[in-house]
Amino acid sequence: MQSDIINFATKLLSKCIPVKVQYFKECQLDSVIFEPDLDFYSMINHHLLKCIKPYLEQCDNSTITNIITPFHTNHYILCISKENDEHLVVGPFVENPISDELIYSIINKLQINLDYAKKLKLYYQSLPSIDASTVYEILFTINEYIAKNQTAPRLNTIDLSILPKQDSSYDLFIEDMNRSSMYKDIEERYASEDKLISYIKNGDVILAQKEFMKKTISGSNIIRNKDSVRNSKNLLLSANTLFRRGAYLGGVPPIYLDELSGKWSIKIEQAVSLEELNNLHIKMINSYCLLTKEHSLSKYSPVIKQTLMFINLNISSNLTVKKVAHEIGLSPDYLTRLFKKELGVNIITYINSKRIYTSLDLLKNTDLSIEEIGDLIGLNNTSYFYTLFKKQIGISPKQYRNNLKSK
Template sequence: MQLDIINFTTKLLSKCIPVKVQHFKKFQWDSLTFEKDSDFFSMINYHLLKCIEPYLKQCETSTITNIITPFNTNHYILCISKEEDEHLVIGPFVEDPITDDLIYPIINNLKLNLDHSAKLKLYYQSIPSIDATTVFEILSTINEYITNNQLPPRLNTIDLSILPKQDSSYDLFVENMNRTSMYKELEDRYAAEDKLLSYIKNGDIILAQKQFAKYPISCSEIIRTKDSVRNTKNLLLTANTLFRKAAYFGGVHPIYLDELSGKWAIKIEQALSLEVLNNLHIQMINSYCLLTKEHSLSQYSEIVKQALMFINLNISSNLTVKSVAHEVGLSPDYLTRLFKKELGVNIITYINKKRIDTSIELLKSTNLSIEEIGDLIGLNNTSYFYTLFKKEVGISPKQYRNSLKSK
């Protein structure tokens, strides 16, 4: 069944994006041999094979690895299952066109003949250009669906785009990389990232801010292009996805997450300068923490979650205990007991409080009349709205709005 899904996904992606998509197993690479000094494409495949080897040694299930080849092309590989040896690779592709100022250093670096330059230029013209963030998002979605693992996948990078002079083999080069502190730095970075996401999941703004101040996210850790503004936008878009996932695991309903993440995606893309973009990280963290704090339902049972979500999304309707109970398929008496047990208040008290909280936000952020706000929160009896508001807040809606003007 899983293989059918993978094959279907591969065929669908091949028709939807202009990049080669392949499903492979380790033995398929083990059986391949290419001579680097034979024809041009055998040479390309030889170097790709040498890039795949370190990936196969270190890949982990639900991890996405960005391989940057000696030709500065990208391949993104999703390890669907290390145990079952299932991998999905998208590539090659480039984010920016390869120009002559890159072609000749590549030729020099790999000790190729200059007559390879024309072939390389034609090769690069055949390589599609696509935003790496898009590829990462595609593989993240596939990983979540195929593996049923809703945790956001990690992104590893194997960057072989800058090689030493060819007096050493790839194996020696990879071995030397392993001796450096690169992997330790990666481990530390992912641990810091996981901690930040856990604070967002719990809606803890203070700890999230402290964690970000201690371990700020750097553009050097994300896909690189020559455009620093584009780099930062890619970084923020990736962070937006991770923060959204963290809030989801914190119990926030997707309807709220889609609204917030959509707003951030638009704001990121519309930003014109690094100064504006560099101020967005902490704002995003704060907004997702507040969202989790306000809308998390993770501490409640599934039935009560359904009831709360129905109330929250239908606050302008004529909500009654009977209508909520009907929605979740329970008797009004049984739902009332569950609600009281888990929230400490009865359903009507919760509904009225939610209505007054919503009205406060509308009084702060709109110029709607008191009557219009009452209608929007399901209280078209203005007198009753005033009574409930004063009971909850201590002053009338009109007095509350006037107090905002005086501040």
């Protein structure tokens, strides 16, 4: 009969108050799960069980014991019957919000990794905030009904919020848990880096930026210097290597990668403030994704890859189909057919288009004359350069440069 009453009271309490209510016996204590059995919650359970043991040594019939754990959470335990080893525990809950300052104090006392700060904060946010007197009144009423005794039960307090000296088993427990946390963080970071490399390989700017902003990559766990500017530089230099790897796997020729990664390395090291470094990762990701889209050769056959590489590296020379075919080791007719099949345009059209788009960058970023630019891109006939440029861009090289200056 009494067990039915206890079961009913436990279920009713669980429905009425937002706190976990459990019935347990000492002999079953090792199998009782107070929290999900994950590494973080294993630590919570470990400390709670260490708190319950002194309760079991001093409890008595019709006593209510308030246990304050090393995590500053509250549990109230009603000793229903010491003879029959029957107990009812309500908790965890907090009476007042747990401050960030207290969280870091707890982490320091319990010798656990700082990585757990965020988890601990979320844990406290998940706990109900209840006046302890409410919980006491509920347990008082249950005891009154079960024990048929209207005398107020004795109230004990076991306060372990000031952590006592731990034994060697605790040190081993925490060491193992911290190591597991570290390994998990490393695994998450490598998985995130693989995703980032994949996004840059495919030229996906938006997904690459989102992945980089995740803590596993952009957080302080890969920076080990106290100077904030140096920290940011170290992170961005690491990111530069990562981005370069993604673009390389995307099929971008090394010559372009060397040029771009070198440019970013210099820009990062020349920065003197956090403001200069603040949004640099966005520009870097954009540039590597754009490079992948513009210069990726991964979708082409080995012969066409070799052809494109030769053209790109010799754009300033007098390129002809015969010269390119001789370099590749194929007949001009066969190479022309293969090139047209894979790129949709003939070789000379591609070469001229490549020359014009190269000239756009020179017109924008140098003070070279239009004639000098024509020579650099293999079009030393200025009139022909003007004709090709206007056909492809819609205006003359001079008009294009003037438009840039007027902006």
